[in-house]
Amino acid sequence: xxxxxxxxxxxxxxxxxxxxxYAAAERMLASGASVALWDIDAGRLAQAQETLxxxxxxxxxxxxxxxxxxxxxAAQQTQQRFGKIDILVNNAGITxxxxxxxxxxxxxxxxVLDVNLMGPVLTVRAVVPMMLTQGYGRIVNIASVAGxxxxxxxxxxxxxxxxxxxxxxSLGKELATKNILVNCITPATANTEIxxxxxxxxxxxxxxxxxxxxxxxxxETAAMICWLASDDCSFTTGGTFDISGxxxxx
Numbered sequence: 001x002x003x004x005x006x007x008x009x010x011x012x013x014x015x016x017x018x019x020x021x022y023a024a025a026e027r028m029l030a031s032g033a034s035v036a037l038w039d040i041d042a043g044r045l046a047q048a049q050e051t052l053x054x055x056x057x058x059x060x061x062x063x064x065x066x067x068x069x070x071x072x073x074a075a076q077q078t079q080q081r082f083g084k085i086d087i088l089v090n091n092a093g094i095t096x097x098x099x100x101x102x103x104x105x106x107x108x109x110x111x112v113l114d115v116n117l118m119g120p121v122l123t124v125r126a127v128v129p130m131m132l133t134q135g136y137g138r139i140v141n142i143a144s145v146a147g148x149x150x151x152x153x154x155x156x157x158x159x160x161x162x163x164x165x166x167x168x169x170s171l172g173k174e175l176a177t178k179n180i181l182v183n184c185i186t187p188a189t190a191n192t193e194i195x196x197x198x199x200x201x202x203x204x205x206x207x208x209x210x211x212x213x214x215x216x217x218x219x220e221t222a223a224m225i226c227w228l229a230s231d232d233c234s235f236t237t238g239g240t241f242d243i244s245g246x247x248x249x250x
């Protein structure tokens with residue numbers, strides 16, 4: 001593994017108890033950072049903390065990302081534990097199942113938008129003021145190729161990720177002169193537990209659209225996250241980075 005210099009950096013990773021978030025935590029720890037894992041699943045958080053086996057550099061926080069008070073409390077707890085927050089990785093997300101747009105439950109539409117789009121908005125509201133005070137920050141949003149192309153039978157998920165891409169662009173411009181860089185990643189389907197929320201035929205449809213003929217691995221996305229979270233990323237903000245096995249090339 002190529003190591004980046006993240007020594008003395010503190011990263012918040014939402015959805016950090018599993019999948020891409022957990023892989024990013026592993027890689028950041030190996031590169032010298034401390035990490036705060038924010039997740040709704042307290043049991044998986046405890047398991048992740050034990051597996052990472054870095055008690056001095058890992059904290060866990062049970063957070064409901066759609067609840068502003070819960071997010072603000074986690075941000076304050078993280079700052080108290082480590083003294084600052086340098087990096088924010090908005091990784092948590094749900095798929096909300098699959099179906100034609102006119103058959104999807106409006107309640108599920110609202111839940112997907114709340115978790116996938118409003119969640120990052122609330123974390124930004126909590127963390128960016130801290131970054132402004134210290135004059136440094138890196139924000140990495142995990143969107144999806146679905147936000148570029150619009151996956152059939154997943155309009156709610158696609159729309160939420162398109163919103164996250166545009167949030168990245170707007171926020172990146174707002175913070176461009178503040179030494180706080182904001183970028184997003186648009187993975188194709190990754191081999192994570194989130195696939196269990198989808199119908200098998202939908203997963204196969206997405207795999208079939210990847211020219212490399214396979215799903216992405218969490219560790220591959222984690223590598224890109226860590227570069228975008230590092231000082232080496234110094235003249236890129238508001239950007240969208242594909243990691244899609246050739247599915248998208250723009």
